[in-house]
Amino acid sequence: MKKNLLRASAFAFALSICATLPSCGGDQAQKEADKPAAKAAAQAGQLPNYRYVDLDTVLSKYNLAKDYNEEILRMQTNMESEVKRHENSIQSFASSMQKKLQNNGYLSEESYKADQDKINNMQANAQRSVASLQSNFENAAMNAQKTVNDSVQAFIKEYNAKKKYDAIFFKAATLFISPELDITAEVVEGLNARYNKVKK
Numbered sequence: 001m002k003k004n005l006l007r008a009s010a011f012a013f014a015l016s017i018c019a020t021l022p023s024c025g026g027d028q029a030q031k032e033a034d035k036p037a038a039k040a041a042a043q044a045g046q047l048p049n050y051r052y053v054d055l056d057t058v059l060s061k062y063n064l065a066k067d068y069n070e071e072i073l074r075m076q077t078n079m080e081s082e083v084k085r086h087e088n089s090i091q092s093f094a095s096s097m098q099k100k101l102q103n104n105g106y107l108s109e110e111s112y113k114a115d116q117d118k119i120n121n122m123q124a125n126a127q128r129s130v131a132s133l134q135s136n137f138e139n140a141a142m143n144a145q146k147t148v149n150d151s152v153q154a155f156i157k158e159y160n161a162k163k164k165y166d167a168i169f170f171k172a173a174t175l176f177i178s179p180e181l182d183i184t185a186e187v188v189e190g191l192n193a194r195y196n197k198v199k200k
Contacts, residue, residue, distance in 0.1 A: 086126035
């Protein structure tokens with residue numbers, strides 16, 4: 001199965017830093033002077049009022065996503081087993097036809113044609129069966145992805161109603177963002193607490 005069964009849309013954002021920070025227009029000495037002040041502000045807990053979440057980590061640790069992944073893997077294994085079963089059945093019948101033909105086992109053209117029709121039907125049934133399994137697999141994967149995405153987004157909305165951050169980004173939407181702004185572990189803990197409560 002695809003490595004990452006469960007992906008959400010990344011939100012792009014732009015920050016006009018030079019419009020708000022005087023250091024953008026200053027000389028190199030001013031920029032160097034600003035660095036200790038910025039570091040001190042961060043250490044004092046005065047971080048920007050936005051945070052980010054690493055979605056890959058969420059999907060690997062959120063119990064709902066893990067349960068869906070296990071279910072999808074079971075469906076894939078069952079589908080592969082069904083494909084193999086059909087292949088073996090068709091190959092076995094084709095081999096028996098070949099041996100019968102070589103040993104002059106067909107007493108009439110009609111009996112040979114009957115076996116040809118049978119193997120054609122076996123192939124057609126196999127194609128229909130596999131197509132149905134494939135369709136069910138794809139639908140289940142899409143539904144799982146949607147359910148997990150909806151769950152994460154609903155939790156973030158509820159979570160931020162208390163935290164009051166100006167924005168919460170997916171890490172993948174950024175080129176660089178300070179690790180101090182990472183709330184992934186807190187989000188995973190909250191998601192699992194809510195999911196485990198419902199599951200009981």
